[in-house]
Amino acid sequence: MDRWPTTQRTSWGPGVSRATLKRRCPCWREFGPRLGTGRFAPPGGANITEDPRMIELLNFAGPKVSLDPRPSAALIAEAVAVANTADVVVAVLGEAAEMSGEAASRLDIGLPEGQRALLAALKATGKPLVLVVLNGRPLTLPWEAEVVDALLITWFGGSEAGNAIADLLFGDRPPEGKLTTTWPHHVGQVPLSYDRPTTGRPGSPTNDPGKYSTRCYIDGSSEPLFPFGFGLSTTTFAYGPVTADKTSLWGDDVLTVSVTVTNTGPRFGREVVQLYVTDPVASVVRPGRLLRGFKKIALAPGEAQTVSFALTPHDLEFHTPDLRRIWEPGRFIIGVGPHVQDLQTLDIVWNKTAP
16 A cells, blocks of 8 residues: 555555445544545445445434445446546445444354445556455455455554544554454354464365375365465565573573564564564463464664563473363464464473473
8 A cells, every 4th residue: 555645546445335434433534634635536436335224224323324325336436437537446344333243143253245246346447456444353354365466454443543544444544454364265164263272174275185094174265265364464574583591491490582683675664573482382282373472673774683582381282181280381372473374493491390
């Protein structure tokens, strides 16, 4: 988004009717003043859903979601007409707040069909396409992630969401958030978490195991669409090798793990450096990785900073079946990186007592 001047005309194809968008998404009123001599032209685009019964359930506690009575083809045609006059299309799609939370389970956690049809029509215009997703849960967006030029996951940010979204879209602040959940390719992968146990499945993501070896699904990958801790910026970061001040430890020793991170891109940015611990062999089946530390750093273009983490035996502890909290000696794998699936690792051995 940094390559698109803010003075050019922009169209917005929302996933709700115009009146509803004004009420529910405060970023509506933030865009106009930031365009300078440009033009902000928000059309209708699509209803949040075309299912009348879902609309009724969403409005159970009062009118929250409205339904534009016009045919969906007419709404899409209106959005496409405006998009054809624009330099950049920002499509604001996703869920209404009432679509997640208590008594709001969904069988399909993708975008509703009408919103996907709108996005496909906007893509067909050939304009640069930015997708802003309003959501209360991880969604399945494999097709969307492939076809759009930029994807901004906003969740429901409250009364200041408009300012925050506009700051990111117009480049006033760099995106720096990281996912606190794992995002699946398909609802059939749920539950899907980064800290799943090391049971031998789903096997290695670098090969395609046989049906009766360690394969989970016969019709697709076991890997998530977006892993835990994932998040991009308008710049890029490079991680140097991970180092430790010692590789053999005893009792209450403190381990210091360090890594140097460099801003290799053209813009200022902030990166969240993450540290994970793996306990390969234990008396209780352990998660494949556990987040045990993270630090956010700010870097100018070309700047480098060394980030250090201190680990103690407390970071190795787990609960036994009788709810005692213990740690067991042995080999541990320390991983540091930008997210759980992009880690540089080193091995250490931590013993209970000195020889």
